[in-house]
Amino acid sequence: MTDTADTRSHMPLGLAQRGYTGVIQHLSAKEAGSALSDVELESRLIELGFVEGARVEVLHEGLVGRDPIAVRVDNITIAVRRREAMAIIVA
Amino acid sequence: MELPLLHLALVGTPNSGKTSLFNALTGSRQKVANYPGVTVERKEGFFVTPLGRQVSLVDLPGTYSLRGRSPDEEITRDFVLGKASGETMPDLVLCVADSTNLRLTIRLLLELKRTGRPMILVLNMFDIASRRGITVDVGRLAKELGVPVVTSIAVRKGGTADLLKLTDETAAKLAAEPRENSWRALSVSELRATQREADRIIADCVSLPASPDTWTARIDAIVLHPVGGLIVLALILFVMFQAVFAWAQPLMELLNSGFEALGELVQATLPAGLLQSFLQNGVISGVGSVIVFLPQIIIIFLFILLLEDFGYMARAAFLMDRIMGGAGLHGRAFIPLLSSFACAIPGIMATRVIDNKRDRLTTILIAPLMTCSARIPVYTLIISAFIPARDVWGFINLQGLVMFGLYAAGIISALVVSFLIKFFMLRDYAPAPFMLELPDYKMPRLKSIAIGIYTRAKMFLVRAGTTIFSMMVLIWFLASFPQPPAGSTEPAIDFSLAAMIGKALEPLLAPVGFNWQIAVALIPGMAAREVAVAALGTVYAIEGGKEAADQIGHVLATKWSLATALSMLAWYIFAPQCASTLAVIRRETGSWTWMGVTFTYMLVLAYAASLVTYNVAVALGAG
Ligand SMILES: Nc1nc2c(ncn2[C@@H]2O[C@H](COP(=O)(O)OP(=O)(O)OP(=O)(O)O)[C@@H](O)[C@H]2O)c(=O)[nH]1
Ligand SMILES: [Mg+2]
Numbered sequence: 001m002t003d004t005a006d007t008r009s010h011m012p013l014g015l016a017q018r019g020y021t022g023v024i025q026h027l028s029a030k031e032a033g034s035a036l037s038d039v040e041l042e043s044r045l046i047e048l049g050f051v052e053g054a055r056v057e058v059l060h061e062g063l064v065g066r067d068p069i070a071v072r073v074d075n076i077t078i079a080v081r082r083r084e085a086m087a088i089i090v091a
Numbered sequence: 092m093e094l095p096l097l098h099l100a101l102v103g104t105p106n107s108g109k110t111s112l113f114n115a116l117t118g119s120r121q122k123v124a125n126y127p128g129v130t131v132e133r134k135e136g137f138f139v140t141p142l143g144r145q146v147s148l149v150d151l152p153g154t155y156s157l158r159g160r161s162p163d164e165e166i167t168r169d170f171v172l173g174k175a176s177g178e179t180m181p182d183l184v185l186c187v188a189d190s191t192n193l194r195l196t197i198r199l200l201l202e203l204k205r206t207g208r209p210m211i212l213v214l215n216m217f218d219i220a221s222r223r224g225i226t227v228d229v230g231r232l233a234k235e236l237g238v239p240v241v242t243s244i245a246v247r248k249g250g251t252a253d254l255l256k257l258t259d260e261t262a263a264k265l266a267a268e269p270r271e272n273s274w275r276a277l278s279v280s281e282l283r284a285t286q287r288e289a290d291r292i293i294a295d296c297v298s299l300p301a302s303p304d305t306w307t308a309r310i311d312a313i314v315l316h317p318v319g320g321l322i323v324l325a326l327i328l329f330v331m332f333q334a335v336f337a338w339a340q341p342l343m344e345l346l347n348s349g350f351e352a353l354g355e356l357v358q359a360t361l362p363a364g365l366l367q368s369f370l371q372n373g374v375i376s377g378v379g380s381v382i383v384f385l386p387q388i389i390i391i392f393l394f395i396l397l398l399e400d401f402g403y404m405a406r407a408a409f410l411m412d413r414i415m416g417g418a419g420l421h422g423r424a425f426i427p428l429l430s431s432f433a434c435a436i437p438g439i440m441a442t443r444v445i446d447n448k449r450d451r452l453t454t455i456l457i458a459p460l461m462t463c464s465a466r467i468p469v470y471t472l473i474i475s476a477f478i479p480a481r482d483v484w485g486f487i488n489l490q491g492l493v494m495f496g497l498y499a500a501g502i503i504s505a506l507v508v509s510f511l512i513k514f515f516m517l518r519d520y521a522p523a524p525f526m527l528e529l530p531d532y533k534m535p536r537l538k539s540i541a542i543g544i545y546t547r548a549k550m551f552l553v554r555a556g557t558t559i560f561s562m563m564v565l566i567w568f569l570a571s572f573p574q575p576p577a578g579s580t581e582p583a584i585d586f587s588l589a590a591m592i593g594k595a596l597e598p599l600l601a602p603v604g605f606n607w608q609i610a611v612a613l614i615p616g617m618a619a620r621e622v623a624v625a626a627l628g629t630v631y632a633i634e635g636g637k638e639a640a641d642q643i644g645h646v647l648a649t650k651w652s653l654a655t656a657l658s659m660l661a662w663y664i665f666a667p668q669c670a671s672t673l674a675v676i677r678r679e680t681g682s683w684t685w686m687g688v689t690f691t692y693m694l695v696l697a698y699a700a701s702l703v704t705y706n707v708a709v710a711l712g713a714g
Binding site for chain 1: 198311321410417525
């Protein structure tokens with residue numbers, strides 16, 4: 001589990017393909033360019049369970065621009081847009 | 092000794108079963124469905140505990156935190172913090188968790204603890220958790236959290252027995268410990284620390300099986316497939332509107348002949364005169380012509396309730412997010428808009444889950460364009476009178492197809508209006524994020540579907556008996572008085588007040604092909620859309636004399652041109668013919684302006700659409 005962090009490079013979840021699995025490394029709201037303020041976006045992501053160490057899997061994606069994505073976070077499924085998912089750095 | 096009233100409040104993450112618990116404990120029938128954001132209001136109910144303690148229980152909208160990001164979450168925050176005006180703070184908070192998904196609720200509970208309110212953690216949906224092999228060390232969890240913990244199954248008989256027992260025990264110990272409220276909005280790092288703490292506690296007390304719900308995964312593989320999912324969604328909507336037409340037909344005919352027989356009975360038994368005319372023309376032709384549509388209303392509600400209980404709504408919102416985003420709508424607008432197919436009023440209230448003010452306003456403005464169930468009587472009446480009931484391409488019912496077209500016209504115009512709002516009024520607009528939990532599918536519960544349909548049917552019938560009935564009395568009166576002078580040869584109705592009013596309005600509506608009878612029907616139709624059908628029923632019944640017992644549809648087919656009928660359909664796609672909807676818009680936006688804007692834009696659209704429809708139809712020879 002921990003070795004994935006070493007062998008895989010960090011990337012934003014917003015760029016992940018369907019089927020991607022990984023672990024959240026950190027949140028970086030500045031990179032997302034969301035309509036929300038950085039603090040607000042980060043708070044909301046944490047409130048939905050996107051915290052460091054959580055396992056994520058991209059289960060589904062929408063048709064237009066493969067957006068939004070349905071992400072499994074531990075044992076719940078959350079739909080988010082890729083734009084907001086850019087704030088979630090995974091590996 | 093008389094125990095004081097105990098104030099309990101249900102707080103928890105969305106879709107954890109708070110309202111189900113509320114209903115189980117108080118015997119209420121509040122709306123329950125399998126998607127986050129069902130409850131958007133505070134509701135109070137009462138019950139008595141096994142030890143005889145009187146309890147006031149308050150159900151609140153679900154929330155992930157006390158920050159109050161959207162109007163529904165603010166209601167919960169204000170109630171818990173005692174900010175709501177004239178409210179007592181709850182003596183005891185029942186923090187309700189979905190046992191299959193504890194992370195978010197435990198974090199919320201740690202935040203709630205700071206308010207100093209005494210609390211119980213309710214591990215609800217414990218049946219599902221057990222079935223999945225999730226085990227919880229309840230004693231240890233209670234010790235770690237410092238609050239009593241109990242399991243519950245809100246939807247099973249006796250599933251709340253332990254909770255009731257614990258409530259009694261906890262309430263007995265309450266008064267001794269008044270505590271400080273040290274709550275303030277959590278900073279990001281506090282939030283993160285709280286989630287970490289929650290995760291640690293869960294790791295210690297809960298054992299999770301490795302595999303998630305396989306059924307949900309299997310269904311989602313199809314339903315959320317980028318292309319397949321959209322096809323499934325279109326198919327569901329198509330079947331729904333076809334069914335509204337095709338399945339209801341036999342039952343409607345049965346009701347229709349029932350009312351006809353009743354009318355004939357009245358005619359045969361009562362002496363000719365005012366009483367006979369009132370019962371036959373006012374009550375039976377008027378109110379009866381609306382009640383006939385009960386089967387269709389039930390079918391549309393059946394579909395919506397099944398989709399809601401199954402857990403499909405959140406998926407549909409996911410599929411539609413980008414498509415609606417193109418029209419300037421928020422993904423979360425989908426559920427309010429889809430519930431507006433039933434009625435715009437709950438739809439508009441459901442927009443409270445949308446946090447961004449502009450997104451919410453746009454959704455409110457277009458919700459009345461969704462084809463609500465009150466339009467069904469109007470559409471059906473005209474369609475069955477003017478559109479032949481044949482099949483196209485062998486399997487699609489033409490009448491159903493026209494119905495589908497009318498629904499589609501409503502949806503498309505809503506998207507266009509939303510696009511225009513975004514384009515002209517809210518220019519500097521950045522897309523608000525869409526974040527939505529997709530709950531696991533649940534088998535729809537027969538009982539809750541039955542209750543849902545029963546309440547809707549009852550509402551419809553009560554409306555028929557009150558609003559529609561009183562409007563009918565008025566119309567019957569207007570259409571019957573003053574009576575014609577003795578010996579006159581023209582139809583009696585031509586001398587009535589209704590004819591005077593209708594003929595005064597006729598010049599205004601003549602360009603769209605409406606005659607004075609329609610003009611008369613449109614005014615009381617402001618009270619509720621179905622009233623127009625009833626009003627036409629009464630006006631034509633009084634005018635018709637001998638054919639009074641005839642079905643109103645047959646009468647229309649002989650009195651209206653096809654162009655007029657089509658123009659009327661176009662009118663009803665847009666016209667703001669519902670006073671209660673306007674009142675809700677006023678309340679939810681807190682402004683008369685937005686109500687006025689809605690009314691005006693819809694009226695203008697209705698007139699324009701009818702004008703175009705009528706003239707094109709006449710030009711094509713349907714005049
Ligand atoms: N199997 C099972 N299903 C439950 C239980 N409690 C609730 N449900 C189902 O869970 C879904 C959500 O229930 P609601 O009572 O609407 O949840 P809520 O917490 O009021 O949701 P919001 O108002 O959106 O915050 C519904 O489909 C219920 O039938 C339970 O104990 N067992
Ligand atoms: Mg609820």
